Amino acid sequence: MSNLPKTAELVIIGGGVIGTSIAYELAKRGMKDIVLVEGDTISSGSTGRCGGGIRAQWSTPENVRLAMASVERFKSLESELETELEFEQGGYLILAHSDQELQQFESNVKMQKSLNLDVDLITPSQAKEIVPSLNIEKITGATWCPSDGSINPFLLNFAYARAARQKGVKIFQHTKVIGIEHKAQKITGINTDQGKISTNQLVNAAGGYAGFIGKLAGLDLPVVPHRHEILATEQINRFFKNMIMSFEYNLYFRQVMDGGIVGGQTNPGELPGTDIKSGLTFLKEMSVKLTHFIPKLKQVKVIRQWAGLYCTSPDAQPILGKIENLAGYYQAIGFSGHGLMLAPRTAVLMANCIADPDFQDEDLSRLNLDRFKHGIVSGERSVV
Amino acid sequence: MKDDIIICRCQDVTEQEIVDAIKKYNLSTVDEVKRVTRAGMGHCQGKTCRKLVEQILSRELSRPVSADQYTTLRPPTRAVPLDLLANAEQSFDKVVSRGRGGHNE
Ligand SMILES: Cc1cc2nc3c(=O)[nH]c(=O)nc-3n(C[C@H](O)[C@H](O)[C@H](O)COP(=O)(O)OP(=O)(O)OC[C@H]3O[C@@H](n4cnc5c(N)ncnc54)[C@H](O)[C@@H]3O)c2cc1C
Numbered sequence: 001m002s003n004l005p006k007t008a009e010l011v012i013i014g015g016g017v018i019g020t021s022i023a024y025e026l027a028k029r030g031m032k033d034i035v036l037v038e039g040d041t042i043s044s045g046s047t048g049r050c051g052g053g054i055r056a057q058w059s060t061p062e063n064v065r066l067a068m069a070s071v072e073r074f075k076s077l078e079s080e081l082e083t084e085l086e087f088e089q090g091g092y093l094i095l096a097h098s099d100q101e102l103q104q105f106e107s108n109v110k111m112q113k114s115l116n117l118d119v120d121l122i123t124p125s126q127a128k129e130i131v132p133s134l135n136i137e138k139i140t141g142a143t144w145c146p147s148d149g150s151i152n153p154f155l156l157n158f159a160y161a162r163a164a165r166q167k168g169v170k171i172f173q174h175t176k177v178i179g180i181e182h183k184a185q186k187i188t189g190i191n192t193d194q195g196k197i198s199t200n201q202l203v204n205a206a207g208g209y210a211g212f213i214g215k216l217a218g219l220d221l222p223v224v225p226h227r228h229e230i231l232a233t234e235q236i237n238r239f240f241k242n243m244i245m246s247f248e249y250n251l252y253f254r255q256v257m258d259g260g261i262v263g264g265q266t267n268p269g270e271l272p273g274t275d276i277k278s279g280l281t282f283l284k285e286m287s288v289k290l291t292h293f294i295p296k297l298k299q300v301k302v303i304r305q306w307a308g309l310y311c312t313s314p315d316a317q318p319i320l321g322k323i324e325n326l327a328g329y330y331q332a333i334g335f336s337g338h339g340l341m342l343a344p345r346t347a348v349l350m351a352n353c354i355a356d357p358d359f360q361d362e363d364l365s366r367l368n369l370d371r372f373k374h375g376i377v378s379g380e381r382s383v384v
Numbered sequence: 385m386k387d388d389i390i391i392c393r394c395q396d397v398t399e400q401e402i403v404d405a406i407k408k409y410n411l412s413t414v415d416e417v418k419r420v421t422r423a424g425m426g427h428c429q430g431k432t433c434r435k436l437v438e439q440i441l442s443r444e445l446s447r448p449v450s451a452d453q454y455t456t457l458r459p460p461t462r463a464v465p466l467d468l469l470a471n472a473e474q475s476f477d478k479v480v481s482r483g484r485g486g487h488n489e
Pocket of ligand 1: 013014015016017018019037038039040041042043044045046047048049050051052053054175176177178205206207208209213228229230264307308309310311332333335336337338339340341342
């Protein structure tokens with residue numbers, strides 16, 4: 001399979017949703033001779049392990065804007081990529097469990113509304129109207145955004161890859177990057193276990209391994225991989241279409257189109273690392289929480305559990321664009337557990353900035369690596 | 385007829401759907417077929433169909449059958465009811481007292 005080209009205009013590292021969507025958007029803008037290398041197979045990384053949730057209810061304006069613009073793209077993506085993606089705007093219900101949390105939500109909602117998001121603070125009984133089986137015992141209120149929703153992550157990833165291929169992008173799977181060459185602060189090539197490619201431009205879209213790719217280029221990037229576990233139950237009749245989320249009780253879950261419940265949490269005390277084993281502790285904790293919130297799930301069986309990596313940045317916002325002192329190096333990393341939902345807008349911004357050196361965008365510049373120059377910035381709070 | 389032959393009984397995936405997906409998305413492994421078609425994601429977790437999927441791949445791509453290609457079997461080995469797992473851990477308060485665990489606080 002090693003018919004790897006000797007040269008390329010640009011190499012994208014990583015065949016997850018970020019790498020493949022950037023490849024597609026660049027090819028769409030007419031860039032030729034793009035090569036994408038993927039160490040394993042398409043969607044084998046975080047993308048193929050994620051929850052598929054899409055929400056614009058964030059606490060930073062950058063995340064809200066990126067997510068809202070992505071939702072707009074999601075609406076037309078099925079026809080643009082000519083395939084079914086199971087995109088559905090079933091809404092996100094985010095639960096509050098104290099007055100203090102409600103106050104934080106109130107200020108989030110105010111900021112979100114100022115950006116024209118269709119979000120509202122609602123009462124526990126209104127939450128119960130949305131999901132009649134919800135146990136509202138420990139709930140003081142909630143936020144509800146009906147335009148939030150979900151998508152099938154696999155289909156999205158494979159659809160971008162297919163559309164990119166159709167526009168001439170060459171995708172090489174089972175091709176792992178093991179070295180990056182640069183000279184006089186310019187990218188000159190990459191080394192893979194299948195051979196070398198000379199190139200003056202590359203995109204680091206390696207998900208949980210983004211920090212490792214950075215090291216290969218001599219960069220010390222402020223991103224860390226963290227394992228996140230998730231489970232799926234057997235199929236049951238669909239009784240809710242929205243995502244349910246609680247930051248305080250640390251979980252999110254939804255019922256996917258085929259009827260299974262899919263949900264996860266952030267394991268307390270999880271240390272950085274790339275190990276993605278799954279464990280019984282997670283299964284027990286999630287079961288307690290799921291059956292608390294939806295008591296009628298008690299008899300429902302778990303059929304599968306797995307784990308994947310979050311690529312965590314210091315402020316839980318992505319790190320995008322070019323960097324100082326290394327020409328030709330671009331990155332779209334650090335999505336901190338929300339890269340699927342931000343992918344469509346991220347890909348547009350990344351492709352614009354690669355294709356046009358004069359391209360300017362407020363979010364792109366705010367999300368550049370240089371924001372960390374002066375220490376840690378305050379960041380996104382609404383995370384599980 | 386390939387569209388009459390069910391390969392994954394749990395998820396109701398036909399041979400034709402698998403062949404179409406292989407062609408449409410350039411798939412070459414059982415795991416990829418699983419991600420696109422859901423064959424092997426159902427109740428039995430692919431215990432029967434993963435072998436059949438590999439045979440279809442081998443035929444469509446004209447390559448030998450490879451046991452390495454069989455998809456990863458994910459835990460639990462058997463389906464377990466949520467309340468059985470929940471009872472093993474017992475109280476909601478105990479579980480949530482372990483904290484939120486967020487990495488970005
Ligand atoms: C359990 C879980 C639930 C999640 N839920 C959601 C959700 O509901 N909504 C949401 O928006 N996001 C969610 N996320 C986050 C989301 O999955 C990621 O942010 C997103 O998939 C990142 O995409 P990516 O393309 O950057 O990374 P990946 O999909 O990981 O792709 C990176 C690719 O790079 C490849 N690679 C790595 N190293 C090399 C190398 N040296 N050479 C070549 N290739 C290499 C990997 O094999 C991988 O395929 C979740 C994540 C997890 C783990």
